[in-house]
Amino acid sequence: MTEEQAHDIIRQLAAADSKEELQKLIGRYISVCDDVFFRVLSDTVDQMRQEGDEADARKLQEMGDMMARLRFLI
Numbered sequence: 299m300t301e302e303q304a305h306d307i308i309r310q311l312a313a314a315d316s317k318e319e320l321q322k323l324i325g326r327y328i329s330v331c332d333d334v335f336f337r338v339l340s341d342t343v344d345q346m347r348q349e350g351d352e353a354d355a356r357k358l359q360e361m362g363d364m365m366a367r368l369r370f371l372i
Contacts, residue, residue: 299330304338307331311361312354324365331369336362 307327314320339362346355 299332299334301334301338304335305342307335308339308342308358312358320361324361324368328365328368331365336366 307323311320311323311327314323339358343355343359343362346352346358
């Protein structure tokens with residue numbers, strides 16, 4: 299996965315309007331999420347925190363943690 303692809307997936311996940319939509323997106327992308335994805339996700343969370351967006355950073359971090367657990371079960 300490229301960094302651009304990782305950013306695109308993260309944007310889609312962050313923009314999900316409902317829990318159901320988020321679950322569909324995770325199901326679609328979980329198998330392709332690799333080290334690049336999780337590094338870009340971590341960098342994005344760090345950047346959000348630096349910009350003072352703690353609430354969204356926490357949500358994204360929690361989503362990433364859940365995805366990592368799911369990914370490594372596959």
